[in-house]
Amino acid sequence: MDDLILLHPPSTPNVDLSADTGSIEWDYSAKLVRQVMKRAVKHYLRFSDDYTITSLPKPLVGRQYMLYLHIPFCITLCPYCSFHRFRFHEETAVNYFKLLRREMRMAADLGYRFTSVCFGGGTTTIIPKELAKTIDLAKELFGADEVSVETDPNHIDPENLEHTVGRVNRLSVGIQTFNDTYLERIGRRLKFGSGDEQYAKVEEILKLFPVVNVDMMFNFPGQTPNELAEDIATVRKLNPRQVTCYPLMYAPFAGHTFGRKFGKAGYDSEAAHYRLITQMMGSPYVQRTSWAFAHSTGTNIDEYVVDHEEYVGLGSGAFSFLNGTLYANSFSLKQYGDRVSAGMTSATKSVTFGQYAIHQYRMMVEMFGLRGCPSHKPFMEYNALRLLGAVEGKGRNAVITPKGRFLLSVMLKCFYNGMDYIRESMRRGLTTADERIIRMQALSAE
Numbered sequence: 001m002d003d004l005i006l007l008h009p010p011s012t013p014n015v016d017l018s019a020d021t022g023s024i025e026w027d028y029s030a031k032l033v034r035q036v037m038k039r040a041v042k043h044y045l046r047f048s049d050d051y052t053i054t055s056l057p058k059p060l061v062g063r064q065y066m067l068y069l070h071i072p073f074c075i076t077l078c079p080y081c082s083f084h085r086f087r088f089h090e091e092t093a094v095n096y097f098k099l100l101r102r103e104m105r106m107a108a109d110l111g112y113r114f115t116s117v118c119f120g121g122g123t124t125t126i127i128p129k130e131l132a133k134t135i136d137l138a139k140e141l142f143g144a145d146e147v148s149v150e151t152d153p154n155h156i157d158p159e160n161l162e163h164t165v166g167r168v169n170r171l172s173v174g175i176q177t178f179n180d181t182y183l184e185r186i187g188r189r190l191k192f193g194s195g196d197e198q199y200a201k202v203e204e205i206l207k208l209f210p211v212v213n214v215d216m217m218f219n220f221p222g223q224t225p226n227e228l229a230e231d232i233a234t235v236r237k238l239n240p241r242q243v244t245c246y247p248l249m250y251a252p253f254a255g256h257t258f259g260r261k262f263g264k265a266g267y268d269s270e271a272a273h274y275r276l277i278t279q280m281m282g283s284p285y286v287q288r289t290s291w292a293f294a295h296s297t298g299t300n301i302d303e304y305v306v307d308h309e310e311y312v313g314l315g316s317g318a319f320s321f322l323n324g325t326l327y328a329n330s331f332s333l334k335q336y337g338d339r340v341s342a343g344m345t346s347a348t349k350s351v352t353f354g355q356y357a358i359h360q361y362r363m364m365v366e367m368f369g370l371r372g373c374p375s376h377k378p379f380m381e382y383n384a385l386r387l388l389g390a391v392e393g394k395g396r397n398a399v400i401t402p403k404g405r406f407l408l409s410v411m412l413k414c415f416y417n418g419m420d421y422i423r424e425s426m427r428r429g430l431t432t433a434d435e436r437i438i439r440m441q442a443l444s445a446e
């Protein structure tokens with residue numbers, strides 16, 4: 001595999017993975033990890049309806065929280081995507097932003113302060129003016145000085161830049177692949193343009209934000225190592241400050257439909273593809289989580305929950321993790337509107353975890369953030385990972401091995417898959433009435 005370390009990748013990499021026998025051994029361990037994780041996720045992620053929650057709990061003194069704000073609208077819907085989103089309807093979206101700001105004021109009244117705010121979607125930049133107002137309010141209410149926003153290549157336009165440059169510290173652009181065949185298959189070629197066109201758009205904005213992150217995906221059905229290597233070489237040539245590489249995830253329902261159309265990406269190629277990425281993403285990048293790479297020098301802003309034990313999620317379909325309880329906000333826009341305009345939290349479901357489960361979760365998240373010695377080390381789980389070769393060294397000197405990075409990627413993917421299952425079950429039964437917020441009570445704060 002050493003010959004795969006491409007510090008200065010050629011424009012057309014030629015990768016021979018036949019000598020890469022190491023990935024077979026990684027695959028075996030991954031199988032075991034998947035089995036254990038699937039059971040754990042099924043066991044733990046059992047939400048109950050709780051329409052009696054009127055407010056999130058107050059913050060604890062001295063604890064740091066992160067704020068996540070969800071914008072659930074897209075112009076068209078990508079077939080593989082399991083995030084909570086609706087087809088864009090302008091009046092609904094404008095009203096939604098108003099309600100979101102109302103919900104932010106409720107969190108501020110409870111006493112929450114955040115230094116770090118992350119807007120996720122959906123398409124957060126779908127109404128630039130509304131997004132800008134919401135960012136400004138986050139700064140005013142919470143003293144937030146780190147704002148991260150997700151967008152797509154279509155929203156890199158003068159109107160958006162006018163409202164985000166100077167406001168946003170980290171702009172994350174979803175590209176997924178520069179390969180036109182795969183862009184076509186995942187429904188993004190027509191929507192966002194060819195790989196070359198998307199490259200040119202991102203290139204234009206690299207210097208406009210302190211941090212630009214590019215999201216890539218790998219392990220598409222049929223993707224060859226050479227095709228992946230070309231994608232990675234291209235993103236390296238583009239050279240954004242951060243790159244995040246997600247293994248393609250199949251949500252239970254969306255994934256099934258996508259898989260039927262294009263075939264399932266096998267688990268057996270995942271380790272080999274992962275190894276290829278980590279080998280290629282050398283200097284000037286350093287790996288910061290199992291999925292994220294960043295320039296080793298200069299500003300770095302991560303959106304990850306690695307450093308924040310607890311977070312508040314506002315907006316329809318967002319999750320909060322507070323005092324050992326995971327809350328899910330209503331996925332119905334109608335119900336979201338009714339609850340928030342009545343001054344209530346939009347959370348309608350929750351599940352509470354015991355100390356042991358919280359330690360397991362923290363261990364997973366911190367090890368995903370490449371900490372070999374996480375703040376909690378449940379004996380059985382930590383030592384099982386050690387036996388699998390995920391950790392080397394003792395105590396504070398312990399480090400996550402290359403294989404460990406992959407196993408943590410598999411673990412997080414299983415966890416996300418469980419969350420996708422929750423998302424899909426919460427969306428089941430929604431009707432067209434749940435997709436609209438047309439009339440709403442006047443919001444005094446606006």
Ligand SMILES: C[S@@+](CC[C@H](N)C(=O)[O-])C[C@H]1O[C@@H](n2cnc3c(N)ncnc32)[C@H](O)[C@@H]1O
Pocket residue numbers: 080081082083121122123150151152153173174175176215216217246247248249250251
């Ligand atoms: C919620 S999306 C928002 C970004 C933006 N709407 C876009 O599509 O460009 C954030 C990122 O999640 C990743 N993602 C979404 N669905 C995925 C899936 N099924 N498997 C792996 N990654 C996925 C993509 O890399 C995407 O850029």
Ligand code: SF4
Pocket residue numbers: 073074076077078081082083085121122123152174
């Ligand atoms: S991938 Fe992005 S643009 Fe596509 S549906 Fe999901 S959130 Fe919307």
